[in-house]
Amino acid sequence: MDQEQLLKELNFKAVKSSGPGGQHVNKTASKVELQFDVWESSGISEEEKIRVLKKLKSRLTKENILILQSDESRSQHKNKELVSQRFLIILKNALKKPKIRKKTRPSKASKMKRLKKKKINSEKKAYRKNPLK
Incomplete structure (x- = not known):
């Protein structure tokens, strides 16, 4: 797994974030969405791709794209760093x-x-039983 190559292959998209923030929230796109295409990646080997597809099956789209937000x-910028770090952690866990x-056998x-x-019990x-009469 080549981390620098993987980070170059990531696609980032900035989206308007939900939640509180006042007047400023309607003007800025602070939420970051990361997309990673598993099959098109040259940072991981074929064997690793298969393992990632199997382990992250529930997180992938039909086109085998991993999306994190x-x-x-x-x-x-901080959200971009956070999502990149989370991506690397998820990928490392999937590759284990x-x-x-x-x-x-019991000894x-x-x-x-x-x-x-068992005998003692x-x-x-x-x-505890009553003796026979």
Whole structure:
């Protein structure tokens, strides 16, 4: 994964932000929308593209474009930085390889410990019963 190449491939669009802000909010486009086309990217390999498509399936459009938005700040530049950082974090998490699960069996000592506890518990409950008349 080449971060500089990925950042060059991002498309940014400034949009009018919603929410409070007074008179100034109607004139400025401070909300930043980031678009990233997974298939057209040259910053990640084919194998990585497949992994990203699989992991981020719910976040992608039908054209396999990832869209992120940020309107946390009143500054367009700050929102651009925030959405870029969030994009890199999301992409890094999507590219992580899952750990391979190793099959294990319980040890003989753990089996014996479990059976001993079961025996003690059953005896405890047996003592609660009334003796036969």
